Amino acid sequence: MxxxxxxxxxxxxxxxxxxxxxxxxxxxxxxxxxxxxETLGLVGESGCGKSTLGRVMIRLLEATGGEAKFWGEDxxxxxxxxxxxxxxxxxxxxxxxxxxxxxxxxVSELIAEPLLVNRxxxxxxxxxxxxxxxxxxxxxARRLMNAYPHELDGGRRQRIGIARSLALSPxxxxxxxxxxxxxxxIQAQILNxxxxxxxxxxxxxxxxxxxxxxxxxxxxxxxxMYLGKIVELSDYKSLFVEPLHPYTQALxxxxxxxxxxxxxxxxILEGDVPSxxxxxxxxxxxxxxxxxxDVCKEKTPELRELEPGRFVACHFARTLxxxxxx
Amino acid sequence: xxxxxxxxxxxDLSIHYVVESGTVHAVEHLNLSLAPGENLGFVGETGAGxxxxxxxxxxxxxxxxxxxxxGKILFEGEDLLKKTEEQMRSIRGGxxxxxxxxxxxxxxxxxxxxxxxxxxxxxxxxxxxxxxLERAEEMLELVGIKRERARDFPHQFSGGMKQRVVIAxxxxxxxxxxxxxxxxxxxxxxxxxxxxxxxxxxxxxxxTSLIMITHDLGIVAEMCDKxxxxxxxxxxxxxxxEALFNHPGxxxxxxxxxxxxxxxxxxxxxxxIQGLMPDPTNLPSGCTFHPRCPYAVxxxxxxxxxxxxxxxxxxxxxxxxxxxxxxxxx
Ligand SMILES: Nc1ncnc2c1ncn2[C@@H]1O[C@H](COP(=O)(O)OP(=O)(O)OP(=O)(O)O)[C@@H](O)[C@H]1O
Ligand SMILES: Nc1ncnc2c1ncn2[C@@H]1O[C@H](COP(=O)(O)OP(=O)(O)O)[C@@H](O)[C@H]1O
Ligand code: SF4
Ligand code: SF4
Ligand SMILES: [Mg+2]
Ligand SMILES: [Mg+2]
Numbered sequence: 001m002x003x004x005x006x007x008x009x010x011x012x013x014x015x016x017x018x019x020x021x022x023x024x025x026x027x028x029x030x031x032x033x034x035x036x037x038e039t040l041g042l043v044g045e046s047g048c049g050k051s052t053l054g055r056v057m058i059r060l061l062e063a064t065g066g067e068a069k070f071w072g073e074d075x076x077x078x079x080x081x082x083x084x085x086x087x088x089x090x091x092x093x094x095x096x097x098x099x100x101x102x103x104x105x106x107v108s109e110l111i112a113e114p115l116l117v118n119r120x121x122x123x124x125x126x127x128x129x130x131x132x133x134x135x136x137x138x139x140x141a142r143r144l145m146n147a148y149p150h151e152l153d154g155g156r157r158q159r160i161g162i163a164r165s166l167a168l169s170p171x172x173x174x175x176x177x178x179x180x181x182x183x184x185x186i187q188a189q190i191l192n193x194x195x196x197x198x199x200x201x202x203x204x205x206x207x208x209x210x211x212x213x214x215x216x217x218x219x220x221x222x223x224x225m226y227l228g229k230i231v232e233l234s235d236y237k238s239l240f241v242e243p244l245h246p247y248t249q250a251l252x253x254x255x256x257x258x259x260x261x262x263x264x265x266x267x268i269l270e271g272d273v274p275s276x277x278x279x280x281x282x283x284x285x286x287x288x289x290x291x292x293x294d295v296c297k298e299k300t301p302e303l304r305e306l307e308p309g310r311f312v313a314c315h316f317a318r319t320l321x322x323x324x325x326x
Numbered sequence: 327x328x329x330x331x332x333x334x335x336x337x338d339l340s341i342h343y344v345v346e347s348g349t350v351h352a353v354e355h356l357n358l359s360l361a362p363g364e365n366l367g368f369v370g371e372t373g374a375g376x377x378x379x380x381x382x383x384x385x386x387x388x389x390x391x392x393x394x395x396x397g398k399i400l401f402e403g404e405d406l407l408k409k410t411e412e413q414m415r416s417i418r419g420g421x422x423x424x425x426x427x428x429x430x431x432x433x434x435x436x437x438x439x440x441x442x443x444x445x446x447x448x449x450x451x452x453x454x455x456x457x458x459l460e461r462a463e464e465m466l467e468l469v470g471i472k473r474e475r476a477r478d479f480p481h482q483f484s485g486g487m488k489q490r491v492v493i494a495x496x497x498x499x500x501x502x503x504x505x506x507x508x509x510x511x512x513x514x515x516x517x518x519x520x521x522x523x524x525x526x527x528x529x530x531x532x533x534t535s536l537i538m539i540t541h542d543l544g545i546v547a548e549m550c551d552k553x554x555x556x557x558x559x560x561x562x563x564x565x566x567x568e569a570l571f572n573h574p575g576x577x578x579x580x581x582x583x584x585x586x587x588x589x590x591x592x593x594x595x596x597x598x599i600q601g602l603m604p605d606p607t608n609l610p611s612g613c614t615f616h617p618r619c620p621y622a623v624x625x626x627x628x629x630x631x632x633x634x635x636x637x638x639x640x641x642x643x644x645x646x647x648x649x650x651x652x653x654x655x656x
Contacts, residue, residue, distance in 0.1 A: 045514035153602060183371040183541065183603075188585035188596040195595070210514065217587030217596075240589065254519035256544030258586055260571035263548060268523055269516050272484045 005072045006033035007204055008057075008172065013066035015049075015056045022278040026052040028228035029066070031303065032311075036171075039198070039205040041219030041236065043212060043251075045273060048225040050208045051095070054174040057206075058090045059083060070172065088118060091165040095177035097157035101149045108145040110160050111135065114167040134163040139193060155186035162193070174206045179214060191218060212255050216240055224248050227276055227284040230303055233311040244306065244317045246289050283314070291320040332400070333535050334360040334383070334503060339397030340559075341378050341387055348607035352378040354559035356397070357633065360503070360552075365529070365536040367546035367567070369582075370556035373603055376539045379556075380505045384424055385414040401503070420450040423501035427508040429488040432495070433480040439491045440466065440476035443498050450499045465494040468531075469524055486517035490524065497532060507539045522548065543586065547571060552639075555579050558604055558614040563648075564633070565640040575642035577619050613644070621646050 015027040027049045034040045042050050055061040057068045059075055067074045075086055094100040101110055111131045121127040135142055138159040149157055158178060165173055175194065179187040191214065197203060209215045215222060216236050223233040224245065232245040243249045250267040257263075269288045283289065286296040295315055303313040314320075341353040353375045360366050370376050381387045383399055385406060399406040401422065409417070418424075426432045434442055443462035447453060453461070463473045469490040471483075480488055489509060496504055509525075510518040522545065529536070538549055546553050546567060553570045555563040555578065563576040574580050581599035601618040604610050610617055616626040623646055633641045634648055642648025 045516065155602070184582060184585040185371060185599045186602070188587075188598040191587070192595055192598060212515070213587045213589050216589060217593075250516055254515045255589070256518075256522070256542060256548045257589065258543035258547055258571075258583070260547055260568050266519055266523070268519055272486060272517070273514075 005069075007036040007071060008034040009067070009069040009072075010057055011067040011069070013053070013056060013068060014064040015052050015061060016064045019277060024277045025228045025279055026276060027056060028279075030225075030228075030230045031066075032223055032230065032233055034204060034206065036204055037198070037202050038220045039207050039218055041215035041222040042206060042208045042225060043210060043215050043222060044225035045210060045251075047273065047276070049228045049276075050210075050225055051176050053225070054092065054176050054206055054208055058092060058172075058174055059086075060092065088168040089170050090172045090174075091168070091170040092174040092176060093158075093161045093165045093178050096181055097154050097161055098149075098181065101157060101160060103149055106146050106148055107135075107140065107152075107160055110149070111163045111167060114164055118168060120168065130167070134166060137166065137197070138163045139189075153186070154182050155189060158182065158190055159193070162190075162197075166197070170203070172204045172206075174208070176208045177210070178207075180209060180211065187214070194218065212252065224251065227273060227279065229284055229313060230311075231285065231313045233303065235309055238310060244310065244312045245285075245314050246291050246320065247285050250288075285314075290322060291316060292323045293321075331361060332359050333362045333364075333402060334358070334537075335398075335400040336379075336383075337398045337400070339379070339382060339399065340395045341375075341382050342393055342395050343378075343391040344393070345391055345607075350606045351559050351609055352392070352606060353382065354609070356556075356559065356561055358554055358561055358564070360535055360537065362502075363533055363535055364552060365538060365550045367550035367553040368537055368539045368556065369541060369543065369546060369553060371541060371603060373606065374556040375559045376556055377507055380424060380507055380537070380539060383505065384418055384422065385409070385411070386418075416450065419446050419496075419501075420499050421501055422503045422505065423496035423499070425489075425492050425496050425504070425506040425509045428512055429485065429492045430480070432492050433488060435480055438477045438479055439471075439483075439494075442491070443495050446495050446498050461498060462494075465498050466491070468497070468528070469494045470520075484517075485513055486520055489513060489521055493521075493524065493528075497528065497534070500532065501534055503537070504534045505537045505539070508541070509538075510545070511540070511542075525549065543571075543582065555582070558606065558609055560614065560643070561633075562615065562643045563641065565642075569637065569640045575636055575640065575648040576644050577621050577647050578615050580647075581618075 011031045013027060013030050017024040017026055030053060044050055056063045063076050068076050078086060108131050111134055112127060115121060115127055115130060121130060132142055140156060140159050179190050182190060207218050219236045222236050222239050223230045226247050232248045243252050250269050253264060253267045271288055274287055281300060282298055283296040283301050286292045301313045301315045303311050306312050306317055336356060336358040339353055339356045343350040343352055356379060368376055382394055387394060394407060440459055440462040443465050444458035447458040447461045463476050466476055467473060471487060471490055510521050513521060540546060550567050553565060553567050554561045557578050563579050574583060584597035587596060599618055604614055612627040612629055613631050616622045631643045631645050633643045636642050636648050636650045
């Protein structure tokens with residue numbers, strides 16, 4: 001199919017945490033690829049493992065198992081030295097612009113930090129030129145160079161986070177809920193910024209969010225997570241037009257539309273997301289699925305390519321029948 | 327505007343917080359009204375003054391640093407600002423109830439949920455403890471929590487269930503007015519759908535007026551008959567939901583809509599509102615939106631724009647864009 005490797009190939013990636021009550025399966029056997037210059041959206045509800053996946057794949061957290069290949073090489077098996085070089089190319093922007101910045105550093109010091117740590121420039125003059133350039137790139141007025149994070153609003157703080165992640169000229173950036181803490185107007189400004197940076201520099205993004213309209217706006221393809229697993233992965237259009245997994249269907253139907261008189265049929269799910277600790281065999285969604293059958297309890301559905309480019313982990317995708325007794 | 331039929335009529339309300347860096351004009355000459363049985367969406371960005379307005383109605387503005395400096399809050403024709411603390415205590419949780427954003431802050435972690443509801447019932451009604459507990463179980467059932475969980479503690483519930491308990495407490499005394507401050511912001515979207523569905527259902531069963539504070543226009547479209555858009559301490563547009571969604575009149579409202587990615591279409595670039603919310607200790611002169619407004623003319627920085635009724639029930643505080651009947655040709 002493709003001549004070259006996709007830029008990123010994640011295979012059977014797992015991250016378990018030891019807890020008092022047993023193993024917590026935060027990310028459980030996920031596989032996907034990302035092409036260069038593409039944005040892969042990662043959606044799902046709180047605790048489904050989005051941030052953990054984002055961190056494990058770039059090795060900010062050590063994986064429990066699996067592979068994360070960048071340009072054909074599994075970085076999870078890199079030595080510390082090799083990983084350090086890799087760090088420059090692979091960056092992350094964190095969710096909370098309030099707690100992710102050191103409050104004692106000024107704006108210029110915050111942006112300088114990654115440059116200093118990696119000894120990119122030998123002279124202060126060169127470094128300062130780079131800082132000024134980065135501030136221009138992310139739309140921070142240069143007069144704010146000596147300001148401290150607490151003096152700035154959330155949008156500007158998020159711009160600092162983005163400038164820091166761009167400092168080492170990365171190629172791949174994990175954006176972990178970069179706009180979730182922001183008001184819609186500021187959110188729109190940051191989304192436009194991320195979009196124009198991608199166009200300008202050809203970045204490849206993983207964009208994590210629980211806001212489905214935002215994810216649809218930014219992504220080329222979208223992966224939907226539920227309890228540590230990817231349940232559906234597809235191009236953004238097909239996913240929104242015709243979701244195949246029962247969870248995706250419920251999730252999309254739950255979004256309140258900002259339009260008058262456009263209420264659709266909402267699928268109200270029963271109950272809550274179950275515990276990720278020692279999850280039982282079978283489909284993780286079966287406790288809440290309106291279409292579950294007996295086999296769903298026994299056999300875990302694999303993520304399979306049902307149609308070209310459309311992956312879904314459900315035994316009955318396209319042949320769903322309401323569960324009996326419903 | 328002495329309208330006897332109004333349940334709530336806020337006139338020229340100003341609430342300030344005096345802080346080190348100056349005086350925060352959290353609510354500034356705000357006018358707002360609500361008829362019985364109506365559901366009002368109260369929309370604005372962080373810091374617009376939504377919560378402060380709600381605290382004003384409840385008589386809960388923290389003083390110091392906060393103070394109601396001007397205005398009237400007429401509830402069933404009587405000014406709440408003239409009530410004693412004693413009188414307010416019996417109104418709060420009785421005729422007017424409020425749901426706060428974070429369910430955990432309004433629940434006591436060491437008391438079982440049935441007792442927390444019963445406490446509210448006892449405070450406002452002349453009943454025995456046994457009757458109050460019975461009412462508590464009824465309320466839990468109403469919000470979809472089984473009776474056998476009545477003696478559980480809050481931490482034994484999920485986020486969505488905790489918010490249901492909070493709703494049960496708020497509705498336990500059949501309030502005439504319910505103020506919900508971002509009741510689903512802390513919840514996941516499928517859980518939010520459950521809670522909104524519940525609120526819909528309750529609205530059919532209990533005839534309570536609702537002020538729904540939110541920044542989500544989707545929730546407004548779904549839940550509310552009327553909408554007030556708030557910017558920098560003031561209501562800049564007030565309209566029936568349909569009119570507001572189909573032909574918004576104020577440039578700020580228009581900007582809000584443009585900032586939301588549209589699920590039904592593909593747009594590359596979002597049309598953003600330039601700049602930031604103004605410093606609340608130093609609000610711009612004239613129309614407070616003028617430094618960010620693409621339609622601003624010279625007069626905008628001088629004159630405070632009055633609210634004008636551009637079509638029946640649709641008020642806009644912008645003489646440039648909100649011309650009477652501007653859109654009625656459509
Ligand atoms: N260090 C840790 N130790 C134990 N459990 C953890 C740890 N980090 C995360 N988890 C658990 O792993 C699961 C996935 O968490 P994660 O933070 O990846 O979710 P998320 O999808 O990013 O959620 P959110 O939308 O709330 O940010 C959760 O059950 C969480 O409690
Ligand atoms: N206790 C307080 N002390 C000082 N300033 C406050 C206090 N509460 C709110 N404010 C300020 O009042 C303004 C309005 O806040 P708020 O009513 O919470 O807005 P919203 O609910 O719309 O986000 C903001 O500028 C906020 O910083
Ligand atoms: S595998 Fe079964 S339980 Fe799981 S989503 Fe499909 S139908 Fe529902
Ligand atoms: S009054 Fe002027 S500045 Fe204010 S919204 Fe209207 S056009 Fe814009
Ligand atoms: Mg997360
Ligand atoms: Mg608030």
